[in-house]
Amino acid sequence: MSLVIPMVIFMQQRMAEAGNKVDAKAMQDYMKTEQPFYGVKQPARKAIFKQAREHTKIDNFENYRRLVLWLWSGENREEQYLAMDAAEYYKAFRTLDAFPIYEEMLNEATHWDTVDKIASNLVGPLVNEHRELEAKLIEWRTSENMWLRRASLLAHLKHKEDTNVQLLEDTVLVLAHEQEFFIRKAIGWVLREYAKTNPDYVRNLVVQHDDRLSALSKKEALKALSFTS
Numbered sequence: 001m002s003l004v005i006p007m008v009i010f011m012q013q014r015m016a017e018a019g020n021k022v023d024a025k026a027m028q029d030y031m032k033t034e035q036p037f038y039g040v041k042q043p044a045r046k047a048i049f050k051q052a053r054e055h056t057k058i059d060n061f062e063n064y065r066r067l068v069l070w071l072w073s074g075e076n077r078e079e080q081y082l083a084m085d086a087a088e089y090y091k092a093f094r095t096l097d098a099f100p101i102y103e104e105m106l107n108e109a110t111h112w113d114t115v116d117k118i119a120s121n122l123v124g125p126l127v128n129e130h131r132e133l134e135a136k137l138i139e140w141r142t143s144e145n146m147w148l149r150r151a152s153l154l155a156h157l158k159h160k161e162d163t164n165v166q167l168l169e170d171t172v173l174v175l176a177h178e179q180e181f182f183i184r185k186a187i188g189w190v191l192r193e194y195a196k197t198n199p200d201y202v203r204n205l206v207v208q209h210d211d212r213l214s215a216l217s218k219k220e221a222l223k224a225l226s227f228t229s
Contacts, residue, residue: 012074022039027039028077045085049089068086077113096126099130102126106119106151119157124155124158127159149183154186154189158193165198172205173209173212177212
């Protein structure tokens with residue numbers, strides 16, 4: 001039996017022991033989901049993950065993949081959070097080979113709490129390092145899955161001076177017509193972050209496409225700038 005299975009069981013058991021029903025219900029209500037929670041907040045979850053690492057060493061890519069996906073398939077939401085924690089922690093395995101893992105997670109994600117972290121912290125760095133993956137972002141922006149469309153924007157979130165500006169602009173404009181709140185918010189968010197690197201570009205983009213961008217997107221995009229539209 002893989003050592004990863006006992007590691008996952010260890011974390012599940014500790015989460016169950018540390019869980020709080022009142023907090024679990026509050027978390028479930030906040031995320032507006034039927035998925036159950038243990039009711040374990042981030043500091044306690046991080047401590048449990050640290051304990052698990054002390055007992056089991058993840059020393060090859062296959063065990064990394066197993067750990068991330070077994071946690072991701074867990075019944076409770078915090079297991080998905082642990083999957084993202086693990087995926088991000090083991091930096092040596094965040095290679096091009098890991099991209100299918102992250103894409104699988106995105107395809108199964110159901111809300112911003114998981115989508116945003118996967119897109120910005122896991123997919124984004126890989127895209128920055130392996131620009132051939134930009135083809136995936138182009139594919140995602142026309143997906144029927146709204147969360148993949150959001151991910152096609154947020155993958156650029158932390159690229160700063162390495163941002164592929166043309167791809168970002170094209171993606172913003174492809175999605176600018178959408179009525180979906182989470183898309184409009186993401187457009188504004190990614191532009192606001194890029195404005196910290198290139199404020200003139202974002203200012204000009206908002207002015208040039210004033211009639212195409214939603215009020216929400218423009219408001220968010222201009223928060224980092226010294227004027228309002």
